[in-house]
Amino acid sequence: MTDATLPIYHLLHEIDAQFDQLVATIERAAVLYESCHPPTWRFCRAPGDSSWLREALLDMWHQQGQDGRETRNYIAVIAANDELINEFHTINHAKSHISDLLTRIKQAEPNALNDVKSRLPRRHPSLNEVLRKSGFARLHLKQCWRHIPIAPAPVSRVRLAWYSSGRSIKRVSVQEAEHKLLQLDSDAPHVRIQLNKLAGIPSNEVLAQVQTQAPLMRANLFFVEPLADGHTRRAHNIAMPLIVPANEGRLPHLKAPSDTPPTTRTRAKRRDEKLEDEPFLPSLRIFRYR
Structure with missing residues (x-):
């Protein structure tokens, strides 16, 4: 049976289950982060408590009046151990599955996406309560499936800068x-x-x-050793915390960006x-x- 003949309620049931899995993987990663306190740098934020990561990863909602093309960003660098990195990979895998399901649902019955945006939060009472109290409206699909950037190898330094010419x-x-x-x-x-x-x-x-395009943050990563393809650096546009292997248990050397993006090219x-x-x-x- 193809997506064209698969009843839409089957796809909706599948995305319900996958969203539950995503929330569960975020919870595991947040608990691990809060227990091990890995070295962390956050952009323009007070240190605060370790619950900020949970809040960032669970921020998948439209605020009232928010332009659907806009997303809220959480710029940070986390030096994670192997166990925590594996949890972030699991989150990304769940996000990829959700993105694929949303595409299939849109192809099968485009109007069903509105149902998805409103029904998924109701499956988690605590999340639904956050929506109600904070004035959030519904699921923000892009914030739901956007990946957490993960460096593939130890990094010696990270240079962060605004990119305003996109x-x-x-x-x-x-x-x-x-x-x-x-x-x-x-x-x-x-x-x-x-x-x-x-x-x-x-x-x-x-x-x-x-x-x-709106200004975005770009991270230039310089690796400790060349990658298998010979490259020694890589650039990432980041909207979520950048995860790097904890080389010697510390953050790489960081060059922080200016507090605000430049006003000219x-x-x-x-x-x-x-x-x-x-x-x-x-x-x-x-x-x-x-």
């Missing part, structure tokens, strides 16, 4: 751009100007719609930049290629 680029046709403009107020002068500009270029030209502009400097259709953030 952007997503989506190719759009002239016809698609026209459709998007017509969904705006087509009687507005600035929209008519853009429609006229669009009519003046070849109908087969490919355009680019650009979305600037920090990377030099590429000489081979393919997009024009100014947007062709400003209302849609659409550019022409050079």
Whole structure:
């Protein structure tokens, strides 16, 4: 039986069980962390008690009014022993399974995702109480399945820095751009100007719609020994605590980032930049290629 013929309630039952497993694995990792007190560095936070990790790993909820594209970040570095690292790998495995199930449910019956977001918290009274008291609304799917970054080998140093130059680029046709403009107020002068500009270029030209991404934290890891592939360093974008093997029972050398991301671009502009400097259709953030 394929997902196409599998009753949706079977998939919902499976994700219920897998979510229970995820919560159980988080609980085991949190208890172990709180009992062994591994060396930890946290970004812009007071040391506090060890329960912060439990709160970070269980933060899988939308706050009232939160943009669904936004996620809350927990930047930290933990020097973990083998037992704790194995628990974090188990959490990531459970998250991967949930991500796969969510994809299958969306393909089988997209509307069922709304049921998933509201029903899973109710399976855990303590979590449901947190939602009720804190004004959280429902499960945040991305925060549910995002992985914990784990270094594959001992690390000598970690350099943390803001990355503020990220952007997503989506190719759009002239016809698609026209459709998007017509969904705006087509009687507005600035929209008519853009429609006229669009009519003046070849109908087969490919355009680019650009979305600037929110600043994110990037960790550059420098390994004690080269990896099997010969690499001595690796970069990770991190939104969750970075887990590194406890080399000699201590944290690697850390270069901390600034407290806030830079307000202007920090990377030099590429000489081979393919997009024009100014947007062709400003209302849609659409550019022409050079």
